Amino acid sequence: MTDTKHHTNEPQRVVLEEALEHNAVDHTIVDVDEPCQQLVLFRLAGQRFALPGKAVKEILSGDQPVYFVPGLPPSTEGVIHLRGKVESLITLQPLLGLPTSDQRGMILLVSAGGIRSGVRIEHLDDVCDVPLSSLKPAPETLPSELRPYVSALWQPDESTATALLDADALFSAYQQGLG
């Protein structure tokens, strides 16, 4: 009985070992002592962006009821009621010079410079820790609309680049009437 069980399990164990070995080879080795930064990765107008994890207090579903407040620019959707508090809800596309869409996506509750607001994103990609050494300065070739708000570029591979946004700069510009 014991032998039969052993034989039936053996092929599965081999598969598991192979899988573990395969994944170990594929993954980049990260020095655990290296300082990291948490990023919330998302898309706007199909482009990849990130906000520092410390600035994103909460990730909310995109179908929160939004109350429209008249007399505000199109970049302000209105307000949301969140556990007894009222938060503004803005879209970043006008400020970043990107086309807007009706996609409900998700809402990031962002806090920066003493201000908190909901920010609608089109798609949440991931929340991950990246080594600080992998963040590169924003290149000069960035579109002029993006340049004031991009603090770094994260390029995990040659085909993917993510612009790390500066939440303080975004809110400050918004308050000054931009976007």
Added chain:
Amino acid sequence: MPINALVDNTSLAPHVALVLFNAGTVRAAIEAHHILSMSDSPTTSRAASADALLLGMRGVPAPTHWLTLQDSNGFWQLGVTGNVVLSRLSTTVLFPLPPLLAARHASPALCGLARHNKTFLLLFDGSMLTPELATQP
């Protein structure tokens, strides 16, 4: 004309007396002590409709009620629509404007929001209202 009174005594929190009305398509409110009376038609030469004065909108239904307020130039009237009610709202449902909204909204008299009947009311500061603002670009 009397303003219908709705009183919420369910909460022990302090209350604020507000006059609720429609301004264009939205529900709005002004602190009750700013409203001196209400009439069916304008009785003063200085008047403005709420949609134009509070929201910068025009062409929505004509006012059905006129609320009398007073500023440094004397009495004036605010034309409103919808059900006009006097309501005491708990301070727990009154919120200041979130900072980003406060920085960008067009009406200087918009001072907050109130959660009421599962939606929001726009709160306007009656002391900052004057009918002449409606004629400014």
